[in-house]
Structures are given as structure tokens and as C-alpha cells.
Amino acid sequence: MLSKGLKRKREEEEEKESLAVDALWLDPGHAAVAQAPPAVASSSLFDLSVLKLHHSLQQSEPDLRHLVLVVNTLRRIQASMAPAAALPPVPSPPVESSMADNLLASSDAALSASMASLLEDLSHIEGLSQAPQPLADEGPPGRSIGGAAPSLGALDLLGPATGCLLDDGLEGLFEDIDTSMYDNELWAPASEGLKPGPEDGPGKEEAPELDEAELDYLMDVLVGTQALERPPGPGR
Amino acid sequence: MVLQPSERHYRDWNHRRLGPWCSPTGSPAPLSCETGCGEGSWILVCRLLVPTQVSLLSMEEDIDTRKINNSFLRDHSYATEADIISTVEFNHTGELLATGDKGGRVVIFQREQESKNQIHRRGEYNVYSTFQSHEPEFDYLKSLEIEEKINKIRWLPQQNAAYFLLSTNDKTVKLWKVSERDKRPEGYNLKDEEGRLRDPATITTLRVPVLRPMDLMVEATPRRVFANAHTYHINSISVNSDYETYMSADDLRINLWNFEITNQSFNIVDIKPANMEELTEVITAAEFHPHHCNTFVYSSSKGTIRLCDMRASALCDRHTKFFEEPEDPSNRSFFSEIISSISDVKFSHSGRYIMTRDYLTVKVWDLNMENRPIETYQVHDYLRSKLCSLYENDCIFDKFECVWNGSDSVIMTGSYNNFFRMFDRNTKRDVTLEASRENSKPRAILKPRKVCVGGKRRKDEISVDSLDFSKKILHTAWHPSENIIAVAATNNLYIFQDKVN
Numbered sequence: 001m002l003s004k005g006l007k008r009k010r011e012e013e014e015e016k017e018s019l020a021v022d023a024l025w026l027d028p029g030h031a032a033v034a035q036a037p038p039a040v041a042s043s044s045l046f047d048l049s050v051l052k053l054h055h056s057l058q059q060s061e062p063d064l065r066h067l068v069l070v071v072n073t074l075r076r077i078q079a080s081m082a083p084a085a086a087l088p089p090v091p092s093p094p095v096e097s098s099m100a101d102n103l104l105a106s107s108d109a110a111l112s113a114s115m116a117s118l119l120e121d122l123s124h125i126e127g128l129s130q131a132p133q134p135l136a137d138e139g140p141p142g143r144s145i146g147g148a149a150p151s152l153g154a155l156d157l158l159g160p161a162t163g164c165l166l167d168d169g170l171e172g173l174f175e176d177i178d179t180s181m182y183d184n185e186l187w188a189p190a191s192e193g194l195k196p197g198p199e200d201g202p203g204k205e206e207a208p209e210l211d212e213a214e215l216d217y218l219m220d221v222l223v224g225t226q227a228l229e230r231p232p233g234p235g236r
Numbered sequence: 237m238v239l240q241p242s243e244r245h246y247r248d249w250n251h252r253r254l255g256p257w258c259s260p261t262g263s264p265a266p267l268s269c270e271t272g273c274g275e276g277s278w279i280l281v282c283r284l285l286v287p288t289q290v291s292l293l294s295m296e297e298d299i300d301t302r303k304i305n306n307s308f309l310r311d312h313s314y315a316t317e318a319d320i321i322s323t324v325e326f327n328h329t330g331e332l333l334a335t336g337d338k339g340g341r342v343v344i345f346q347r348e349q350e351s352k353n354q355i356h357r358r359g360e361y362n363v364y365s366t367f368q369s370h371e372p373e374f375d376y377l378k379s380l381e382i383e384e385k386i387n388k389i390r391w392l393p394q395q396n397a398a399y400f401l402l403s404t405n406d407k408t409v410k411l412w413k414v415s416e417r418d419k420r421p422e423g424y425n426l427k428d429e430e431g432r433l434r435d436p437a438t439i440t441t442l443r444v445p446v447l448r449p450m451d452l453m454v455e456a457t458p459r460r461v462f463a464n465a466h467t468y469h470i471n472s473i474s475v476n477s478d479y480e481t482y483m484s485a486d487d488l489r490i491n492l493w494n495f496e497i498t499n500q501s502f503n504i505v506d507i508k509p510a511n512m513e514e515l516t517e518v519i520t521a522a523e524f525h526p527h528h529c530n531t532f533v534y535s536s537s538k539g540t541i542r543l544c545d546m547r548a549s550a551l552c553d554r555h556t557k558f559f560e561e562p563e564d565p566s567n568r569s570f571f572s573e574i575i576s577s578i579s580d581v582k583f584s585h586s587g588r589y590i591m592t593r594d595y596l597t598v599k600v601w602d603l604n605m606e607n608r609p610i611e612t613y614q615v616h617d618y619l620r621s622k623l624c625s626l627y628e629n630d631c632i633f634d635k636f637e638c639v640w641n642g643s644d645s646v647i648m649t650g651s652y653n654n655f656f657r658m659f660d661r662n663t664k665r666d667v668t669l670e671a672s673r674e675n676s677k678p679r680a681i682l683k684p685r686k687v688c689v690g691g692k693r694r695k696d697e698i699s700v701d702s703l704d705f706s707k708k709i710l711h712t713a714w715h716p717s718e719n720i721i722a723v724a725a726t727n728n729l730y731i732f733q734d735k736v737n
Contacts, residue, residue: 045570046630061380064468064487065518065537066633070572072516073627076570 319727327391330715336386340370367456406469411460419447485522539576579635593638650709714718
């Protein structure tokens, strides 16, 4: 339920392998570059960057500097791999690792969208903690594509108090809350998922009106509004 | 606690000649006599190690500080990740040296007083105080752990008998007061010597309690906690020259605080885009000007420095000056941006220059010239051809700090393999030294280190491929007025001093 912040693990230095890659693409004037096709070297670097991005997004609280630098580097590589296209969809170079397969399968839009949606949600979190703000999460449609797997994983870790407030309905939001102190014999239990009513809540005679009033009240409580705009309901 | 025989003599081998500086021709040559560099050879004064047990020791017994220092060396095998030093800072007089570690502890060392009998002990530092500054916390809203690692310590100038410092982790800044107590009151009327209350009926006379000397006790108390102002991770704190305010900087925002007010702070820089999709740059370091309380600088992950004047507007989103060096087209690569990311920015003591550290270089900028630095020093240019492997193992993201000496004539920064580098701005000479336990043998003469790039490797050189990238010197400090430096290598703190005849 409650997750620990994942520490970024330092990857083992694979010197021999990487030295070859270094020579391949880094120095344009180097003899090795002339021998090897640049696309191959770029693609391995692309894979590496995508893996790093994936790993970074999986963190509960990604290191923003690391994330931004990796994303910018990825954009550079993408730009060099498909310079002709105006809006380059990610060209799929031969991929070795299966993990990269899933990520490369998605389009460029989805990749940036998944990162963007994560950053959006980070900002939504901030909005929740600072002031009442609209919590509707308007993630780009590309979010549901496979490339969103890492960001969704991160969203799960962020917990229920995120942009999915309105998506799942209120029931999911209150699963964890102990409602025993709010149980009131005046309440007619309409359904399992119905919510902790206010202590001096309105009467229950009229169910449809109660639902609306109850939801409004609960929304007010959630966003921390001090004054109840609605007076106690009928019967009190 | 039993001291092993070897530790009793650890102070005998304090004076390690690290060798003279090398002139560009390679032959050893003494530096010119100037206030910045002294005679040019560096001596290991002491190596201090901070095991986890030390705080328990100091509470249990009346131990003199020499014993505590000895136990530092013995407990090498107990060192844990929590003991990794994450920040080092001298205070304004150089009398105190503070370290913060990953476990949230602060350890303060005090310079040994000079005495005529023991001149050779000048420059040694002993433990003065140890306290737990930050504890691991949990953010319930986001279900995230908040690391207790101390990111930065900054001292306040001393204004009375007590010492004050700011320490910060990722989210919370704390103001600590460190004070001495060497007297205690005796002769209470209502309590006896053990502290038990007396029966008032037995009291027939009154007396005035007197202060009697007691063994020195150093207490650290948190005086202020500045919390809940940073959504992102704090990377810098800087005390203003007005001594009333300070700033804290995270990845996207900089806040201005008054020391007296903990529930409010002013946001003075905010680079968070309205749409986080557009985020391409973060703040990496920030510092106030040493004399002008309205001026500060902050650096970015794109290798730029912005100088801001708080008099211009409340929100300093528009800079007064913008420092950026154009990219060298011959060195362009996919990693150009990452290696240009500035990891540290420091004003010179004079306030005329700023120094920045990026992955491969240290640069000195004149505040009056924004289009390029006036000096660039290569720290470890041999890594330029290894950037891909360093990207792969994330070493390319390491954040090295840099420091000025007291007279702004020498700058110092760390590297890998426990190497650290010094650059003399006047003579243009540089030296590479090593802070390592293996090389700190009694009476051995250590030489300046050299990395061999290619071709034939000379006898004392180290090849690039043999460098240990897990041994990195990220944090160093230079005494404000003397040639004493503190170098943090993992959980070891090395104190070096130049040999003055």
C-alpha cells in the first residue's frame, strides 16, 4: 500500500562493451566511425536512453535533473536518427532487449506523452497540497498506449490522491479510510461504497437529494473548504 | 573501548609530504611565495572517519576528544552507507569544520588550539559536536520516503558565543545552535545535589546558587525548522550578507526566508512551466553575492548562469545578467548538454568572479562579461572519450563541487579515483593529489598523481582504464584564510595542510 522511494541503482560499468561504443560514435573524425554505420551506434544509445528514461519514470519520485537530461539527450538522438521528418515518429531500429521493444513500439508522441503525463500528475499533486484546484486529469489520449506502462506504474505508486479522483468515482478514494467514527444510525446504508456522512449530516428521508448533497459536502471536505455552503439538510 | 596499538601512534605519521607542485615542464618547482599557495607542498594532517557508534560514545562517557579520534580509525570496518559524507563546510573563521552525511548526522570538528609545546599539532581538528540533524521522514500525501541525507550545510557568521548553522535535506532546512556549557549552578535551595526536592520545612537559611566549572559540554539544539516550502529536492542553501535572510533552491524554485519566520517564505525564482511537458531545464545551484544582499546567481542543467537583482522585481524570473558560453562545434556530441550541466556555482570571496563546475571543466567568469568565461580549467579531459560508458553507468550525472581558497588565487575540485585537483590562477600551474588510505603510510612521501591518456605509461602514472569510478571526491572545503583543506572521500574526511617552514 505504502511504497518506499526507490533509489536509483548504479549500473555496473561495462567497460569493454562501452569502450567500443565510445569509439564508434563519439568522435566523428575517428576511423572507427567511418567503418561502422552511424545508425547502429545511435540506435544502441537510443535504447540505452529509453531504458534510462523508463527506469527513471519508474521511481516514485524521479530525480528531475536526471530525467530532464535524459529526455533532452533522447530528443537529440531522435532528431539525428530521423532528421528529414518534420514530426519524426520513432523509427524502429533493430532492438535487442525485449523491454525496449515495448517502449519502441509506441510512437514518439506516446513516449513524450507518458513522461509529460507523469510530470503533469506531479504538478497535480502539488496543486492538491497547496490549494483546492481542479483535479481532473486530462492526460493526453496517448496515455493508454503501451508506452504509458511506466508512467501508470508510477501513478499507482503515487496513491489514490491523484488525478484519478474523478475517474474512479469516490468509492475507490475512501477504501482506506476508517469510517467507524462517522457511522451514524440515522444513515440508511444505501450501498457498500457509500461514504462517511457528516456527524450532523442531513436526514436521509429523501435519498436522491441526499446523494447530491452528500457528494457536494464530501467534495468540499476533501478540498479543504472551511465553510459549508449548504445548510444542514431537511430534518435537522 | 580498547584502543589497538596502531592507533595510539596514528598521530606520529601526520606529516606526509605530498611533494612539490610541478611546473608545466614536468620538473618539480616550488611555487612562488604568495598568500594563496604557501610553499607548495601538502601534508596530510589527519584522516577522520565517522562511524555510527561515535554519537553513543560521546553520550556515555567523559571522553576526551583524542580518544574519539582514535576510535574513528579503528571503526573503519563498521562504516556503513549512512556514514558517507555528503557535505563539508568550514565556518567563517576556520575554527570549525562541519560535515553532513547520508544518515542525516552532522559532525563538527574544532581546530586544535596552538600551544608552544606541540607546534606540530597545529592544524589538527578534533570532534567538537555530533548530532542527528534530520531523520528519515514519510510524505503521507505522496506515499514517499524523504531521505535524511544532508545536502548542504552553511554556517552563519558568529555574533555571540554560540555557533549557528543551517543544514538541509531534500525538503527541510533547519537552523541549529551549537553552544558550550562549562559551568553549572550549584547550591540550590529547593533541591539537593542529586536534584531531589527538599522538604521546605527543613530549609532554615537561603543561599544564592553559584556557578561552578564543569567538564565542557557542547550542546546542539534546533532553533528553527523551515519546512513545507519545497515540492522538489533542495540542492542549495545560501546565507545572505545581511545575516537576516537566506535562500533555499530546489529543481524549479528558489525561496527567500527570514531566519525568524518559519511559516512563510518568499518565492523569488520559479522556472516551472505551466505545462510540465515543456520542462527542459532545472536549477542546479544557487548562491548569494558575498557583499551585495540584493544579488544572487543560480545555475542550470543547460550550463547557464543567471544573475538576479531582487530590487528589480519581487519574482526574479527575468535575470539581470545571463552567462553562457557558446558550444564548441568541434566537441559537439549527444552528451554536450549533460556535460555542460553545472553542478556547483561559487562566488569568489571578492565578489568579482563566479566559478562554475560542469562535468569536465571548472570555469571562472567575470561578472562583467557574460558571453564567455575568463578562465577554463580541464579537470579530467581524458574522460571526454569515455562519455558513453560514463553515461551508461550514470557517472556522467555525478555532481562535483568546487571551492576557492581564501585569496581567490587557487581553485580546487574533485575527480575520480579519490583524486582532487588544484589550479593556481596566477601561475597557471595545476596539481593532482590523491586522498586515499593506502597512500597515507607513515613517513612515506606522496607524489602528485598523473593520469596517462595513451601511449606509453610511465612508472608512476595511472592509465585511464584503471581509474576507480566508485571513488569520487565530490565535496571539498578550503579554510577561509589558511592553506588547510578538507577532502571527503566516501566516509573518510582528509585534512591536508601545506607545510610552512
